[in-house]
Amino acid sequence: MYKLKVETSFAAAHCLIHYQGDCENLHGHNWKVEVTVTAMELDKAGLGIDFKILKGETNTLLKTLDHKYLNELPPFIESSPSSENIARYLYRELANKFNNGNVKLDMVTVWESDFASASYYE
Numbered sequence: 001m002y003k004l005k006v007e008t009s010f011a012a013a014h015c016l017i018h019y020q021g022d023c024e025n026l027h028g029h030n031w032k033v034e035v036t037v038t039a040m041e042l043d044k045a046g047l048g049i050d051f052k053i054l055k056g057e058t059n060t061l062l063k064t065l066d067h068k069y070l071n072e073l074p075p076f077i078e079s080s081p082s083s084e085n086i087a088r089y090l091y092r093e094l095a096n097k098f099n100n101g102n103v104k105l106d107m108v109t110v111w112e113s114d115f116a117s118a119s120y121y122e
């Protein structure tokens, strides 16, 4: 079994809902996103899955969040755009793209600062 990880990022604005404190006000982060998959077998080139595919699909999804006000986007109308909910949203979208007989999405981790992150996995 192999574990592969890519890292990328996006910038966006948000405010936490049902939260009392500074973070209920509009502010932004440069979120770092880590996507980890497991692969059972390698192809002839020795790859579980091409990093270019992992990063490409992830960046395509992140483009829909980049430089947006997250609270206005459909995934976060009902659920506050916390790092936890962002990680879960990304996980569910990327699982549909990556999961097959060989590859399984393992975990998505979202860092909202150098010191704070949330991960989601199933």
Ligand SMILES: Nc1nc2c(c(=O)[nH]1)N=C([C@H](O)[C@H](O)COP(=O)(O)OP(=O)(O)OP(=O)(O)O)CN2
Pocket: 016, 022, 023, 027, 081, 082, 083, 084, 112, 113, 116, 118
């Ligand atoms: N479990 C979570 N806790 C918090 C989240 C979150 O997504 N999940 N998010 C926030 C806010 O987004 C806030 O912007 C956090 O910003 P940060 O600067 O890290 O928070 P502080 O101001 O408390 O940082 P200091 O280190 O105290 O300056 C809050 N919590």
Ligand SMILES: [Zn+2]
Pocket: 014, 023, 027, 028, 029, 112
């Ligand atoms: Zn925040």
